[in-house]
Amino acid sequence: MVAISPVAHKLLSYVPFLLVLIDLRYEGVNGRKDGGVENHLEMGKKLLAAGQLADALSHFHAAVDGDPKNYMAYYRRATVYLAMGKSKSALPDLSKVIELKPDFTSARLQRGNLLLKHGKLDEAESDFKKVTCVWDADSREMRAECFIQLGEMGKAISDLKATSKLKSDNTQAFYKLSTIYYNLGDHEMSLNEVRECLKLDPDHKQCFSHYKQVKKLNKQIQAAEELIQQEKYSDAVSKYESVMKTEPNVPQFILNAKERTCHCLSKDQQPAKAISVCSEVLKADPQNVNALKDRAEAYLQDDQYEEAIKDFESAKEHSENDRQIKEGLERAQRLLKQSQKRDYYKILGVKRTAQKKEILKAYRKLAQQWHPDNFQDAEEKKKAEKKFIDIAQAKEVLTDPEMRSKFDQGEDPMDPESQQGGGHHHHFHGGWENFQGFNPFGSGPFNFKFNFN
16 A cells, blocks of 8 residues: 555545535436436435435445446445445446446546555556546646655646646645655755745745755755855865755755765865765666766776776766766776876876875985986896986976876877877987986986985
């Protein structure tokens, strides 16, 4: 059984009696001229109106036995069953009515109500679709309830928006709309709808309580997004942690907050944390393009180029025309190719996120360690000379903003074949002899040979 909301229960409880009263006036619908059947129907109708349900039921049994193809006999008997609270007995009779007279709206609407009550949502939806009048607020509210139980929130929203216009002062429709949007993670639309409820009734308890919650959450999310715009990513992460504390029970808000946290960590050059949070998001939503892009960027920061390529390719499958994905994929492919050649970050033993001060410190330590003057053996000296040149080139590339930017895009500024035209071309030619008199503690050549004695 599917749980039905209190509003739906209320509607369901009223409808049988309303239909009974309406259909007591339904005269002359039976085309057959069987006097006995007509008498039973007439007597049953009077007894039903008088509240004598058992006696009325006996007459309707007789009418059905007397004419098994009289749809009104089945319908009258179904109304008595409903009045007696025997909905399971009413259902077959209503189905028989619809079989005999498919355009009998009252029977189809009533069967839809019962199917909804018994959790047979697909069948209920089918009946409601066939009978719902676009101008009838009550039937659209019932159909909206059916859509909610089916999880078809877009259709439920459409019906509820209609009922909010068809009925004046329909605070319940606005409240329900607000809660649907809230559960979908749309805090802005939720806030709009609950405000409409409070405009109609400022003292509405449900709407006011819900309004306070949505307003608090909305304020936190807006603050977090402003921090992201200001590139204050660490503060934004803290704010989204507050969002998850404010609303820990709606999965969509948790997922949205984690997605934005994943973005912030990636932007803040915290690859390990970013990869972890992005992976949580993708476990729940494998086609989340934003999380795929952010995790790919984090993989690049962590030198996991093949993993980055996989994420960019997955993102491309779901968003073919995204230029950011196309450029990211090309960059990842260049970086993978580059990593298979010479990596200046690895040469100096620093991370891609290293600041200039850290790069210079690493360079000076390595230059001192690998200066060829430290080695006497010819083979070792030759190896040291090559290592020293690599260290010097790495320092030159990574301390020059333009050259470092090129390298970070997958282009080697020291490799003529890698150049795409223009910019700096700083190449060391001729090997170690050009480094004679080179000072590893400075920024260029000097007029003395540097020795470590």
